[in-house]
Amino acid sequence: MPMRLRRTKIVATLGPATAGEGPLRELVRNGMDVARLNFSHGDASEHVRTAARVRKVAAEEGRTVGVLADLQGSKIRIGAFRSGPVDLAPGARFVIDPELPLHAGTDKRVGINYPGLAADVDKGAILLLDDGKCILEVAEVRGNTVHCTVVNGGVLTGGKGVNLLSGGLSVGALTEKDREDMKVVAGMGADFIALSFVRNAADVEECREIMAGYGWHGSVIAKIERAEALEHAETIIRLSDGIMIARGDLGVEISDAKLPAVQKSLIKRARTLNRVVVTATQMMESMIENPVPTRAEVFDVANAVLDGTDAVMLSAETAVGKHPAEAVEAMGTICREAEKQDVATRSRHRIDTRFEHVDETIAMAAMYAANQTDTAAIGAFTESGSTVLWMSRISSGIPIFALSKHEATRRRVSLYRGVYPVDFNPDSVCASQQHKAAAEKLVALGAARIGDLVITTSGDIAGERGGTNSLRVCRIENSN
Structure with missing residues (x-):
């Protein structure tokens, strides 16, 4: 029987x-695969120190943990109220005025950090504040001010987010703060950068171009959290290395009721296009306060796993919650249980399509062979991680070990479903002995025993990107 490892990865904020260092070490021990640094909070220097701390602790624990830098993006927010929270009554008039100082709001008028709002809305448009808890209908636009009628009121505090129902705000994805933070992200050598509030493929291209200019060639993760991003989802996915389904703002703009179907569709399309996908937002929110998740949260995480997500993400649960280590542990338990279901271990992914590259063909052949035999594990030499990425798109219960001498590659694959990074230098063995060396490594890792069937892949020339061109199926024999 193949060894049981958790295939779905956990991103913890x-x-x-x-x-x-103590709490961080607990997260690593309990199964955090990728650490998320939220650039919406804290300062850049602290994020640099945190990234270094993650790598130090991971190395001491014998784990590979990726670092994901999440840019703040162009989140539109109202200003503060000078006398504290205000109580808005249904039917009352309320003005959003970009010319009002951001600290001078009242129960009649408030400032906003986006001066272009008036140009983006017309009479009858619906504005959603504080994740939709407060609903305003635009009554008229006068110059740069937007005059509204309160539809759903209540207590409103300063700094809350503003969304336009069905999307359509023209603010760009990158702010000046983001551009400064991108220098920091490149300097710290983060493995992934999450681009917030993506509108279209051009936003992704701009991010990649800027980061390449800093000499950074990590993975760009496009966050799908605007309604208009769904209209361009195909090109956004193609131009990204992966996507994050950020269900907070997205749910506000398209309605929460539409989220489940959208989530399933995005996960399926990302996997079909050989991209990774992270499912995020409020997955186990009750664990900010409580030591165990609700049953609804258990179902939410399990359903994302069954849909095929590469990773599930914890946000406030581990950033400010009372039980961060327990949240990671609980999420891991849910993932492992969900992964036992047949839907998570069987696949017809690309069974009827042609493959464009030799290494892609080898990757697909390895997975099809593994799923039709009693294979215990797969050992794949990889330079860039492409071979194991293709393998990980095939649903399977068989562990894939990415054997690479490159630390950056090992951290990159830390986000791939069912892939486990292993430090191994193929230069230490001649090409003819690579398959034998890989099989021996699987035994050393405890992934295979005498008599087990294993599959290994490698290339004729060690160290060549895209050079995987051979596959071997063998049974482990006693070397004595």
């Missing part, structure tokens, strides 16, 4: 609750 770091913050005050996990700032120290």
